[in-house]
Amino acid sequence: MTHQTHAYHMVNPSPWPLTGAFSALLLTSGLVMWFHYNSFTILYIGLLTNMLTMYQWWRDIVREGTYQGHHTPIVQKGLRYGMILFIVSEIFFFAGFFWAFYHSSLVPTHDLGGCWPPTGITPLNPLEVPLLNTSVLLASGVSITWAHHSLMEGKRNSMNQALLITIILGVYFTALQTSEYLETSFSISDGIYGSTFFMATGFHGLHVIIGTSFLTVCLLRQFKFHFTSKHHFGFEAAAWYWHFVDVVWLFLYVSIYWWGS
Amino acid sequence: GNFLSDTWRASSQEETESDSKVSQALVRSFSTSARSHLENRVAEKQKLFQADNDLPVHLKGGGTDNALYRLTMTLTLGGTAYCLYCLGWASFPHKK
Numbered sequence: 001m002t003h004q005t006h007a008y009h010m011v012n013p014s015p016w017p018l019t020g021a022f023s024a025l026l027l028t029s030g031l032v033m034w035f036h037y038n039s040f041t042i043l044y045i046g047l048l049t050n051m052l053t054m055y056q057w058w059r060d061i062v063r064e065g066t067y068q069g070h071h072t073p074i075v076q077k078g079l080r081y082g083m084i085l086f087i088v089s090e091i092f093f094f095a096g097f098f099w100a101f102y103h104s105s106l107v108p109t110h111d112l113g114g115c116w117p118p119t120g121i122t123p124l125n126p127l128e129v130p131l132l133n134t135s136v137l138l139a140s141g142v143s144i145t146w147a148h149h150s151l152m153e154g155k156r157n158s159m160n161q162a163l164l165i166t167i168i169l170g171v172y173f174t175a176l177q178t179s180e181y182l183e184t185s186f187s188i189s190d191g192i193y194g195s196t197f198f199m200a201t202g203f204h205g206l207h208v209i210i211g212t213s214f215l216t217v218c219l220l221r222q223f224k225f226h227f228t229s230k231h232h233f234g235f236e237a238a239a240w241y242w243h244f245v246d247v248v249w250l251f252l253y254v255s256i257y258w259w260g261s
Numbered sequence: 262g263n264f265l266s267d268t269w270r271a272s273s274q275e276e277t278e279s280d281s282k283v284s285q286a287l288v289r290s291f292s293t294s295a296r297s298h299l300e301n302r303v304a305e306k307q308k309l310f311q312a313d314n315d316l317p318v319h320l321k322g323g324g325t326d327n328a329l330y331r332l333t334m335t336l337t338l339g340g341t342a343y344c345l346y347c348l349g350w351a352s353f354p355h356k357k
Contacts, residue, residue: 012317019337045340052333067310225301
């Protein structure tokens, strides 16, 4: 008799941590080869192996949870702690960019003209597309909550619609922000204003894309009946991440777009 | 195992029971049509991934798993070898 007598999950040996680690080497070395020697090969291989690793790693987690039943309550508790700690680490990541912004904008140096925005910089009007972007993300927070409640109440059609609306709003935000990026009169190399603006909003935009992708995976899993009204941690993790992305935007909007103009 | 059958099957039945009568009728009418990809096929997957064949989860889905694994590992190891060669090349001066 070889079956376990505890409720924890002893995972099968997996090659994905190794391929993931090497893909990180390829991504970083690939950037070096691109920046310094105008060569794209290693970067492309790095991106490909990274995507392949993520796809297969997360595919295996779905198999372990939904198909093999390994996600017992105690295992799920661990997954919850894990997601929370990951989001906390991302909060600290953004804290750095906000620190840089406030450091430079609260005490603007003489070479900027002693003012913020610096002399010569025309910031975006916070009441135009940035305000629309704020409403889009706030609305997506409402729709994802609707999706969650529909899921918990067993209302399949409502859940599908609400999650789809959330994803569409995420894509809409990304499209609007892309057009804004093309419209700015300043670039990332326009002094400390450009640097802080594009680093903070740029990484936020990347997180919107990641969050939208996570939500899309949830939609596909929902179509395949993976979630039940009582057990749907993948969706909850995506929802937590999405709310985090929304809150970061609110800080960005108030600090950089509104106060910073 | 037991945890899965206790919670998942019970909850999934609870889900369909709380649908309206209209959508229940729709589900029944589709079950013999060509739209089989809209049906709940999780039980089939559960059977596949719980088969007693000692395969690790990353290969347990069948032939495609193997192909994808081999592709990933080849690209990773090959890419790493090329990467180390490039880093070795970049470490030395080259006359322009």
